[in-house]
């Protein structure tokens with residue numbers, strides 16, 4: 001049994017949904033289909049999820065959201081008309097979205113999750129309706145009925161262990177199951193969403209629950225590329241990746257697959273195949289437990305920006321028991337999570353996402369570090385990008401850091417910090433955000449030189 005998840009790009013228009021239908025019926029093993037909400041039809045388009053977010057926010061503020069609401073209904077209607085579905089499905093979808101928008105706004109985060117989830121929920125209803133019209137035995141299953149229970153953390157749900165056993169029952173469904181991605185239910189019966197792009201997580205959790213033979217993740221690219229295709233034209237396709245490599249790359253900026261979506265599949269030993277809805281015969285990228293290390297040290301180069309670093313120096317920091325804990329305690333008091341913490345004998349940098357740091361919080365943190373830890377120096381450097389070099393091959397290759405640093409030096413890019421991940425499959429370079437693209441380009445060129453065609 002295979003699980004096939006289709007992303008927003010695969011459901012953006014009725015023509016895309018027709019492709020989804022053809023892909024599903026071409027393989028009898030494709031029994032459980034997870035769908036996202038209709039995504040962008042062209043680069044400047046707005047995803048249904050984003051329209052729903054605007055509606056929800058406006059509704060909370062008591063503002064008029066009729067324009068965005070109409071746009072949402074128009075998008076679903078266009079799809080339904082293109083697929084020749086009866087108008088009943090649009091009535092059902094309108095009622096469902098109106099219901100969510102007029103539900104209690106007492107808890108804003110809970111309200112927003114219920115509104116956002118409408119994108120996937122109604123897409124699943126629509127897709128199931130189309131399959132039925134084509135006389136395919138298919139049914140829409142709501143996550144509550146399917147058994148997808150999650151923690152009560154709006155926008156950041158985690159799967160509750162009991163879900164896996166409950167979801168196992170989906171194996172016994174006779175026909176094709178159409179399951180909405182992106183959200184589950186708390187034990188109190190509320191809708192709670194995963195973080196953005198979380199339909200990938202739904203697919204992986206169900207794959208684990210039903211012990212699928214394969215988790216197929218359909219998107220709009222032929223493969224996971226060695227670098228973000230918006231930075232390098234025609235980058236090298238990756239045929240095979242390990243779970244660890246993919247997790248590091250997704251976490252560091254490869255948004256083609258959600259970084260939290262690897263673990264459920266990995267725990268059940270289920271391979272993940274990233275494939276293209278627009279070119280389904282292409283083999284795509286397979287994510288597995290182990291792979292032969294046939295290429296060089298790196299499998300990919302990822303990057304992300306919006307980071308800042310809290311640099312702290314204090315003579316003999318290395319001898320002060322509990323110093324690191326005290327710094328992290330200060331951050332915890334402000335509910336700030338950190339990403340990396342490269343350190344030396346007398347200094348340490350804590351890298352955090354910049355959006356967690358308002359100027360008021362920044363001043364309070366600096367004051368507390370100075371007052372409580374008596375440091376020599378503390379400074380916050382903003383607007384950093386992190387460049388992540390990833391590859392299982394790094395463990396067996398000497399000189400990877402030197403090659404990367406030399407490539408950056410030759411391009412006159414200053415390295416703000418370096419951190420070798422303790423997993424030994426990743427290495428991080430911090431640079432100024434303004435140097436991000438250039439840094440990725442030169443590192444990519446160093447490790448993935450173009451093969452001359454003669």
Ligand SMILES: Nc1ncnc2c1ncn2[C@@H]1O[C@H](COP(=O)(O)OP(=O)(O)O)[C@@H](O)[C@H]1O
Pocket residue numbers: 006007008009010036039197218219220221223224225226227228229230253254255256257
């Ligand atoms: N290294 C990469 N390899 C492939 N795609 C990437 C990579 N980095 C970023 N992307 C982007 O991820 C996109 C697919 O992810 P996403 O937009 O979430 O798709 P979906 O709508 O199918 O969920 C691609 O169109 C591509 O622009």
Ligand SMILES: N[C@@H](CC(=O)OP(=O)(O)O)C(=O)O
Pocket residue numbers: 006007008009036037039047049050119181182195196197198199200
């Ligand atoms: N629709 C949700 C969840 C999702 O997974 O979407 P996509 O498959 O388009 O990344 C979002 O936009 O975040």
